[in-house]
Amino acid sequence: MLRYLIGVDGGGSGTRALVQPVGGGAALPGSAGPSALQQGIPQAWDNVLLAVRRAFEAAGRPMPDWQDCALAAGLSGASHAPWREAFQLRNPGFAVLAAETDSYTMLLGAHAGQPGAILIAGTGSIAEALRADGSRATVGGWGFRVDDEGSGGWLGLQAVRHGLAAFDGRANPSPLARKVWLHCGDDRESLQEWCGAAGQFEFAQLARAVFECEDSDPAAARLLAQATSALEELALAIDPRGRLPLAVAGSIGERLAPRMRPFVRSRIVPAQAAAAQGALMLAQRTVQELEPAL
Secondary structure (H helix, E strand, O other), X not given: OOOEEEEEEEOOOOEEEEEEEOOOOOOEEEEEOOOOHHHOHHHHHHHHHHXXXXXXXXXXXXXXXXXXXXXEEEEOOOOOHHHHHHHHXXXXXXXXXXXXXXXXXXXXXXXXXXOEEEEEEOOOEEEEEEOOOOOEEEEEOOOOOOOOOOOHHHHXXXXXXXXXXXXXOOOOOOHHHHHHHHHHOOOHHHHHHHHHHOOHHHHHOOHHHHHHHOOOXXXXXXXXHHHHHHHHHHHHHHOOOOOOOEEEEOHHHHHHHHHOOHHHHOOEOOOOOOHHHHHHHHHHHHHHHHHHHO
């Protein structure tokens, strides 16, 4: 018999879990480090399980056996079938396991499972829609370095490129460039070492510097304008006719949404719930669909 439903929101910056007793009751929250699949399947599972354990620990409840739990995880990178399948193959024993994209669970939460669209810009960026006929659509989300325009990772990457150009004398040593040097290193060897070791998460930490320098540095202001335009393009591509309510999520998306042009802003509605709640909805749906076999 299942005792708990677990919903997990896993991205490039962190993992959030909600644990709810079967039959209802308050959902118990827990959190841990990144669980984006592109950062490694073992790390993803480590942080998913840690977030779940912390939810039980914070509530003072004993840990159940995984076989008594149904887990639905919305994970960054789950759109890539080999990563998703590798994650599922490492199931430590959950009776029910559903792995979906984090954008889909955000979408479910934002519109309470009803048709709608969502634009997400946090560490990465993507747009997803659930249409009235039940079909789904995805735009963007191709991954760091090749896409994710308008995201924190993209902003940080552009900031570092500007800092390197300024170090070479190919650009002015602006306030943004100096923040990059302070964060990454102020000599060629340390800059090369930082760039060689940094991933999506590390670049995304520099997005804050772009916002901080906006008023004093035209280079930072241009990057934020470009990020806003990139997110507008995602919103238009996912729902060209503007028929679906649009939720905006993610730390970068929420900051840039007020800057978008009126024809995009007019479509934006508040999210009804967060991604972890959407994952919990997915866990409930999955169990209902499998109930005859459980």
